Amino acid sequence: MAEKKVRIEDVAKLAGVSITTVSRVINKIPTVTEDNRKRTEEAIRKLKFRPDVTAQRLAKGVNYTVGLVIPRYEGIFFSFFAMEIIRGVGMACEGLKLDLLLHISNGRTPVNLGNMGGVIFADILGNEKDITAALDENIPCIVINNVADAIGVNYIAVDNLGGAKKAVEYLVNIGHKKIATIAGDPITQAGVQRLEGYKTILEKNGIAIKDEYIVKGDYSRRSARIAAEKLLNLKEPPTAIFAASDDMALEAVEVILEKGLKVPEDISVLGFDDNPACLYGPVTLTTVKQPLFEMAQEAVRELQKIIAGKTKTLVKKILPAELVIRESCANAKSK
Amino acid sequence: MAEKKVRIEDVAKLAGVSITTVSRVINKIPTVTEDNRKRTEEAIRKLKFRPDVTAQRLAKGVNYTVGLVIPRYEGIFFSFFAMEIIRGVGMACEGLKLDLLLHISNGRTPVNLGNMGGVIFADILGNEKDITAALDENIPCIVINNVADAIGVNYIAVDNLGGAKKAVEYLVNIGHKKIATIAGDPITQAGVQRLEGYKTILEKNGIAIKDEYIVKGDYSRRSARIAAEKLLNLKEPPTAIFAASDDMALEAVEVILEKGLKVPEDISVLGFDDNPACLYGPVTLTTVKQPLFEMAQEAVRELQKIIAGKTKTLVKKILPAELVIRESCANAKSK
């Protein structure tokens, strides 16, 4: 079972050089004669030697391991968001040859920062302590999907406000006046901002903001169903619905169809996310595309720069979100 | 920027004890007087000392970091499978306080096993070399979702064959004779086995296996659309379709509805996965539930035992898959 480990010393012995030389070869330090290098490489191959990363790390004193902390709120693991972030961070790390430590944080037991050279926090949701802890310990970190100006940390976010504005503006432009929204969970910044974008545009266009047109959601389909039903039962139902997520928009479409109404002929529906699920179903969904994957990749790149000491100032980036027009919205009926 | 690191020595000094004592406190070794323990803990708090995990690891000589290797084949990151595995492994690691290293492997650049105390391979798909490399280096590893008897490695899989049999048997029992299948990608073991289950049950029931009733898919909705259309255009279309994944089943339902037919009245559709998406859409989907999440958790537990040296024999487990009956299947019309 336990083949004894091959150490750098064994390689040195076999190659007839010092361990220093072996180390140089491993680290591609040029000052080694062709001859010695070859013999060393040969020995490494023969012995199947692989340097112990832990020891290297200890000796070098740096750690390029990237930690990704994902808050474990209800349903996050079924969300397009989490998937995209993991995918983006994962692939970027793979490309840059960084190790990726994944932590699913419940916000209570503190994240073990010990092993991380830097940390990426996927949104802030009840895990502020972890972030301040990292800051406290001087571990490079960056927050994703949240404009975290409040705690003075690096961040890369998406322009939720702008995205929502574009969405509602589009609805207004195609003639809608009775525009409702199924909001996102207000504990998320995205939820708050998307709602704000909605209100802003209505105001700007002189459309009264009606409370009954603003219904709560929490990004879940369940919540969207309730919300959509409420909306449809109004004496004066909306002609367009802006949902704060595609999942919710999709469910709203369902509900509308069940009532015997048509999308977009009777009611237009607009989502947010550009979840691939938008492309399936009875109508393809007009939505707002957020560059989640890119945001995740960018975060890794920035983090690496910070770890390497190349970035001194705070990183604050807000990535644009764009409207993607498909089939679920149509001109308001001129009744 | 660079607050100098607090080392165990600093704590020892402040607490007026030896570093050994500090180490004992850290590692909760009981042989420390109440008094010393308190002073040490006090010092740790004051200095905000956190042991260097790298150094601990090197000194202890063991590494409880779990590596999770996910093959990066097309679309895996949009799959329910990947999500469930990451979620299951992630949460289990969190519970057992194991670090989780995530690797998204393209099968070409070898996975860096250096840092891993053990590895979980999420299925085998073009990454056999990584697995044999791990085996070679004597790193404990376990394969998930694949009956990997061929390479003599620990595995935990799902009973795809049994699940498919139950599914098709159900279809037969409710009177269907014209049963088609949209198969999964044959490069996956799941694809092969689900197809085999389908064939087995037809044979067992004396139903001829018609080639035209077996159409290829690759788990993607795109592929399912093509497959479903092919099936519906047959002179003698099937009365039931068994799809090798819920995504494909859902797309088949779409296609059927688009043709003006009804599900399940005209055609029954049965899926595989128990993806939450089954619960939405025009009809809830009858499907086969696989314990992916449990499989992932189980893998972590087993792996830990192996790393700890508690398991000596090969782990070979096959978890059952059960039929979940919902709305998408109905009795065959007695025409």
Added chain:
DNA sequence: CTGAAAGCGCTAACAA
């Protein structure tokens, strides 16, 4: 260009 030797921060015999 090369190698001896001093760490990196912590753990674990072994004595005391």
Added chain:
DNA sequence: TTGTTAGCGCTTTCAG
């Protein structure tokens, strides 16, 4: 119960 000390495997001055 405590502390001394020798490593864990590798990197990196610093002479040679």
